[in-house]
Amino acid sequence: MPFTAKSGKFNASIKAVTIGTGDKAITIGGENVLPFYTFDAPIENAPKVGVEITDFGMENEPECIKKYYEGCTTLAEIAKKAASFEGVDFLCFRMEGGDPNGANKSTEELIAALKEVADAVDLPLVVSGSKNVEKDAELLTKAAEALQGKNAVILPAREENYKTVGAAAGLAYGQIVGAESSVDINLAKQLNVLLTQLGVNASNIAMNVGTATAGYGYEYVASTMQRVKAAALSQNDTQLQMPIITPVASETWGVKESITSEADIPEWGDQERRGVDMEVQTAAADLACGSNAVILKHPTSIATISKMIKELI
Amino acid sequence: MALKGLDIFKLSPKKNCKECGSPTCMAFSMKVAQGAVDISACPYFSEEAKAQLSEATAPPMKTVKVGTGSEEFSLGGETVLERHEKTFVSKTRYAAFVCNCMDAATIDAKLSQIPAVEYERISEKMYVEMIYVNYAADGQSDYVELVKKAAALGRTMVLGCTDVEVAKAALAVCKDSKPVLNGATPDNYEAMNQVAKEAGVVLGVSGANMNEIYDTVKALEAAGNKDLVIDTTGATIKETFANTVQLRRAAIKDGDRSCGYPSIVNLRKLAKGDMHLQSALAAVFTIKYGSIVVMEEVTYAEALPLFGLRQNIFTDPQKPMRVEPGIYPINGGDENSICLTTVDFALTYFLVSGELERSGVPCNLIISDAGGLSVLTAWAAGKLSSGTIEKFWKEQDIESKIKSRKLVIPGKVAVLKGEIEAKLPGWEIIIAPTEASQLVKFLKDM
Numbered sequence: 001m002p003f004t005a006k007s008g009k010f011n012a013s014i015k016a017v018t019i020g021t022g023d024k025a026i027t028i029g030g031e032n033v034l035p036f037y038t039f040d041a042p043i044e045n046a047p048k049v050g051v052e053i054t055d056f057g058m059e060n061e062p063e064c065i066k067k068y069y070e071g072c073t074t075l076a077e078i079a080k081k082a083a084s085f086e087g088v089d090f091l092c093f094r095m096e097g098g099d100p101n102g103a104n105k106s107t108e109e110l111i112a113a114l115k116e117v118a119d120a121v122d123l124p125l126v127v128s129g130s131k132n133v134e135k136d137a138e139l140l141t142k143a144a145e146a147l148q149g150k151n152a153v154i155l156p157a158r159e160e161n162y163k164t165v166g167a168a169a170g171l172a173y174g175q176i177v178g179a180e181s182s183v184d185i186n187l188a189k190q191l192n193v194l195l196t197q198l199g200v201n202a203s204n205i206a207m208n209v210g211t212a213t214a215g216y217g218y219e220y221v222a223s224t225m226q227r228v229k230a231a232a233l234s235q236n237d238t239q240l241q242m243p244i245i246t247p248v249a250s251e252t253w254g255v256k257e258s259i260t261s262e263a264d265i266p267e268w269g270d271q272e273r274r275g276v277d278m279e280v281q282t283a284a285a286d287l288a289c290g291s292n293a294v295i296l297k298h299p300t301s302i303a304t305i306s307k308m309i310k311e312l313i
Numbered sequence: 314m315a316l317k318g319l320d321i322f323k324l325s326p327k328k329n330c331k332e333c334g335s336p337t338c339m340a341f342s343m344k345v346a347q348g349a350v351d352i353s354a355c356p357y358f359s360e361e362a363k364a365q366l367s368e369a370t371a372p373p374m375k376t377v378k379v380g381t382g383s384e385e386f387s388l389g390g391e392t393v394l395e396r397h398e399k400t401f402v403s404k405t406r407y408a409a410f411v412c413n414c415m416d417a418a419t420i421d422a423k424l425s426q427i428p429a430v431e432y433e434r435i436s437e438k439m440y441v442e443m444i445y446v447n448y449a450a451d452g453q454s455d456y457v458e459l460v461k462k463a464a465a466l467g468r469t470m471v472l473g474c475t476d477v478e479v480a481k482a483a484l485a486v487c488k489d490s491k492p493v494l495n496g497a498t499p500d501n502y503e504a505m506n507q508v509a510k511e512a513g514v515v516l517g518v519s520g521a522n523m524n525e526i527y528d529t530v531k532a533l534e535a536a537g538n539k540d541l542v543i544d545t546t547g548a549t550i551k552e553t554f555a556n557t558v559q560l561r562r563a564a565i566k567d568g569d570r571s572c573g574y575p576s577i578v579n580l581r582k583l584a585k586g587d588m589h590l591q592s593a594l595a596a597v598f599t600i601k602y603g604s605i606v607v608m609e610e611v612t613y614a615e616a617l618p619l620f621g622l623r624q625n626i627f628t629d630p631q632k633p634m635r636v637e638p639g640i641y642p643i644n645g646g647d648e649n650s651i652c653l654t655t656v657d658f659a660l661t662y663f664l665v666s667g668e669l670e671r672s673g674v675p676c677n678l679i680i681s682d683a684g685g686l687s688v689l690t691a692w693a694a695g696k697l698s699s700g701t702i703e704k705f706w707k708e709q710d711i712e713s714k715i716k717s718r719k720l721v722i723p724g725k726v727a728v729l730k731g732e733i734e735a736k737l738p739g740w741e742i743i744i745a746p747t748e749a750s751q752l753v754k755f756l757k758d759m
Contacts, residue, residue, distance in 0.1 A: 003527035005559040006567055036597075039555040101754045131750070214596065215434070215621015216667070217660035219628055222600065223397040230395070256670055257617040267429065273614040277592045281618040284593035288600045304589040308597075311550040 020124025029243030087306025098130030170200030183210030249297030380469030408443035413452030575604030699732035
C-alpha cells in the first residue's frame with residue numbers, strides 16, 4: 001500500500017511584492033503553501049537573500065567581514081563589492097549612524113551616502129533606518145524621496161511613525177513600505193491595518209514581524225512567523241498576507257557567540273566560523289518559519305543560505 | 314478515533330482508589346481522553362477493556378525511548394505541528410557521525426571532538442548526546458571495535474548498519490546501553506526485526522522512497538514491532554524535507570499511526586562536507602520535525618547556535634524561560650564594579666546582558682527571582698518590589714559578596730527608587746533607561 005500524503009495547499013496565498021526595477025527586480029511572496037512545502041504546490045518565488053552594508057562602511061565591522069572588502073574605500077566601492085557576492089539578490093543600506101544616541105549624523109549626510117550607494121548598484125534596494133523613531137520619520141521620508149523610481153523597500157515604518165514614513169514611502173514616492181513590529185501577531189496586523197487605512201496599497205507592504213538571534217528568545221520569532229503564515233493562509237486574513245523580510249546580520253553579529261575572539265575563549269574555536277554559523281542558522285530558521293527574504297552580511301553566509309534555498313525549492 | 318472521557322469511564326473499574334494518581338476514576342478517564350496519561354497507569358482496567366481503549370486512545374505519535382540512565386531520551390510523542398499550538402515535548406537530539414570507513418586517526422579525532430563540547434545554558438547542560446556509528450561493508454576498520462570505542466564515551470548510540478550479522482555482533486557488545494539499530498530496509502526487515510527484538514532495541518527503518526518506507530513500517534507493525542524510528546533521509550535535501558514533513562503531518566493531522574514515529578535525518582548525506590550548509594539544515598530540521606539529526610561534526614561553531622535554538626523551540630509556550638537568580642559578572646566585573654539588577658525572565662536577561670557586554674563596562678548583573686516574568690509584569694504581580702529585592706539581598710548575602718554600593722534599577726520601575734533606598738541603606742540607587750538598547754550609552758556616560 002503506497003504512502004498517500006494529503007496536500008496542504010491553501011486557497012489563500014501570500015501577496016507577491018516586486019522590489020526594484022528592470023532585469024534585477026525580484027519578487028517575494030505569492031506562495032499558497034507553508035515555507036518550502038513544494039510537495040504541496042510549487043513555490044514560484046523562492047525566498048531571497050540580501051546583503052547589508054551601513055553608512056559606517058567598514059568602520060565597525062569585524063575583521064572577518066572587512067577582509068572581503070579589501071581595497072574598498074568609498075561607500076560606492078563597498079556597495080559594488082557587496083553586490084558582487086555570490087547569491088546576493090538585493091542590497092540593504094542601513095543608516096545606523098543617524099541614531100541621536102550614537103553618531104547622530106545629519107539627514108543630509110546620510111541621504112548623500114544613500115544616493116552614492118544607490119547610484120553604484122543596480123540591485124533592488126532595502127533602506128533601513130537608525131532605530132530611533134523620531135529621526136527615522138525624517139530620515140526615511142527623505143530616503144523615500146531620494147530613491148524615487150527605484151521601487152525600494154523603506155524598512156522600519158513603526159507604530160510610532162507609520163503616518164510619516166508610510167505616507168512618504170507608500171503614497172508620495174511609490175516605494176514599498178516595510179512595516180516593523182516586535183514579535184506579536186496582533187501588533188503586526190494592526191500596523192498593516194493602519195497603513196492600509198492611511199491609503200497605502202496592501203500589495204506595497206512588506207513586514208518585519210521581529211527578529212532575534214537563535215537562542216535569544218527565538219521562540220517568539222518562530223511562533224510569530226508561524227502564526228502569521230497560518231492566519232494568512234488557512235484563515236485568509238488579508239491583513240497578514242504581506243511577505244516577510246527579516247534582518248538577520250544586524251542581530252546575530254552582536255551576540256557574544258559571534259564576536260568573542262578565539263583568544264578570549266580558545267575552546268570555542270575560530271571566530272569567523274562561529275559568526276557565520278550563528279548567522280546561517282538564524283537565517284535558516286527564519287526561512288523555515290516563514291521569512292520570504294533575509295538580510296545577511298558575511299559572504300559565506302549569503303552563499304550558504306542561497307544554496308540551501310535552491311536545494312529546497 | 315478519539316474517545317470521550319465518558320466512554321472510557323464506562324469501562325473503568327469505578328473504584329476511585331487513587332492509585333493512578335488521579336482523585337477519581339472519572340478524573341482519570343478525562344485525562345486519558347486528553348492524552349495526558351496512559352491507560353496503563355490504572356492497574357485495575359480489565360485486559361479486554363485496555364486493549365479496546367489503548368488502540369483508540371494512543372497518541373498520534375509514538376514516544377520511543379532510547380539510551381539508559383541519565384542518557385535515556387524520549388523521542389517523538391508530539392501532538393502538534395507547531396510549538397505555539399501546545400508545546401513540543403521531545404527535543405531534537407544531535408548525533409555526531411563516525412564510520413568504520415574512516416581511518417583510525419580520523420576516528421580518534423572524531424571521537425575526541427565529541428566530549429569537547431560541553432557547557433551550561435539557562436540551567437540546561439549542552440553536549441552532543443548521541444553518536445551515529447555507521448557501518449560500511451568495505452570499511453577499513455572493524456565495526457564492532459568501533460562500536461566499543463564509541464560506547465566508551467557514554468553517549469546513546471545509533472548503529473547505522475544494514476548487515477544483519479554485523480548488527481547482531483555489534484549489539485552483542487552494546488545492547489545494554491539501548492542504542493537505536495538503524496538497519497531495517499525493505500529487503501532485510503524480517504531478519505533485522507529479529508535482531509532488534511532479541512536485543513530489545515529500537516529499530517530504524519529506511520527505504521528508497523516513502524512508499525518503500527511506509528510498506529516496511531506496516532510489515533514491521535504486523536510483525537508486532539512498534540518500537541520504531543524512521544530514517545527519512547532521501548537522495549536530496551528537498552526529498553528529505555518532504556519526507557520528514559509529510560510523515561509528521563500524516564501522523565498528527567491525519568491520524569495515520571503508521572507515520573507516527575520519530576525521524577532520523579542524516580545531514581552528512583545531504584550537506585556533503587559543506588559544514589555551513591549542514592549548520593543551516595540542522596536549524597531547519599530542528600524546527601521541522603527531525604528527532605535525531607546526524608551531523609558530520611558538532612563543534613562549538615555548530616553547537617552554540619543550535620543548542621540555543623533548540624532550547625527556544627522546545628520551551629513550553631505557557632511557561633516563560635527563566636535564568637537562575639544570582640550574580641552574573643560581566644566584562645570581568647568584580648566586587649568593586651557597579652551593580653545592575655533586573656528580573657529572571659530569560660529574554661530580559663539576554664537583552665540586558667547582551668547590551669552590557671557591548672558596553673564593555675565591567676559590572677555585576679544581579680538577577681532576582683521574579684517568577685520568570687518581565688519587568689513590568691513582575692512589578693504588577695508584586696514579584697519585583699523593594700521587598701523582594703531586600704529579601705533577595707539577604708538570601709544571597711550580597712553585601713558581603715560585593716563592595717560596590719551602586720545599584721542600577723530598570724527604568725520601567727523607577728517608582729521603586731525611594732523604597733529601595735529605604736530598604737537597602739548605604740546603596741546609591743540609579744535609574745536605568747527604559748529600553749535595554751539605551752544601556753550602552755547610559756553606562757559609557759556614567
